Amino acid sequence: MKKRQQWLLFFVKGLLTAACLWWALSGVDFGSSIFARPGDLDWRWISAGLAFAGAAILLTAARWWLLLRAQDVRTGFWRTVELTLIGNLFNLAAVSGIGGGAARVFLLIREHPDRKLAITLTVMVDHLVGLVSMALLFFAVTAGNFDALEEQSVLGKGVIRFAWVFFAGGLGLIALMFVMSYPPVHQFIHRPGRKWKWEILRRLPELNDIFRRRWPHALSSLAVSMAMLPVYFATFWCGARAVGGDVGFGPVFSAMPVVDAISAMPISIAGIGVREKTFELLMNDLTGMPDDIAVSGSLIGFFCSLVWALLGALLFLKPRDRVRIGELENAGR
DSSP: OHHHHHHHHHHHHHHHHHHHHHHHHTTOOGGGSGGGOGGGOOHHHHHHHHHHHHHHHHHHHHHHHHHHHHTTOOOOHHHHHHHHHHHHHHHHOTTSSOOHHHHHHHHHHHHOGGGHHHHHHHHHHHHHHHHHHHHHHHHHHHTTSOHHHHTSOHHHHHHHHHHHHHHHHHHHHHHHHHHHHSHHHHHHHTOTTOOOSOTHHHHHHHHHHHHHHTHHHHHHHHHHHHHHHHHHHHHHHHHHHHTTOOOOHHHHHHHHHHHHHHHTSTTSGGGTTHHHHHHHHHHHHHHOOOHHHHHHHHHHHHHHHHHIIIIIHHHHOOHHHHHHHHHHHHHTO
């Protein structure tokens, strides 16, 4: 029964993905676009995009590895890279009921069965660190570089305002989470004599407070995340250059925090279509980039990450991991 639900969800999401991609491509003149001239692709820029995408994966793995060390979960850096690649693969494999975070958690718990909650928390905090770094970058960029955008398209202004609410709300919730985990606050809530129905409600804040006490690890993780973002954004800059877009890195760097935030919403598979339309909208407002260049450039950037998610994850997906993932899928049925 659950398998049917997963396939139904995949089918619905597939339809939404097709609709989003059609929306993104609806303004493209295919006859004069790069889609009709694939031989004009500049593979030097695509190769650079692949290199940037690979570097972004290494930095993403390093961010999580630092959080694992803060919780005294000892695993090798390259094993963390493997699990990150496997997680990226499962983020794309929408037909499975397992997300990338769940795959990472399950595989690492099998190696450290006594640290289940700590490992689960590191994956959650890893996403939160990514959100914080993206929010800080977004606020820094919009403070001075989006004046021109605010004076142009109505939809562009709406996207920017949504991103402000999204990032501000996210930072507020993260701050509240750490305040609730602060020992005096937590002890007040979990006062002596109070019984909890679920022990996790007591343990989770205590584990979360470890990141405050071991702040060098958390701060290093944030620094790595801040360094990762421009590397990741560069894959889309390379994509735009590969299809003939004469654009500097600055406008792409300014637009990508918003593009990434919008495409992260669970509307389509891996943000396909949503990412392209948002990239098209912002790049047109910022630089006057033609629709076909923006859409095809975004697709090339996504392709660079897709290659690593497929080839890299399949390369490192060991037989024992496939067996463990199969066990997880069976347990979820």
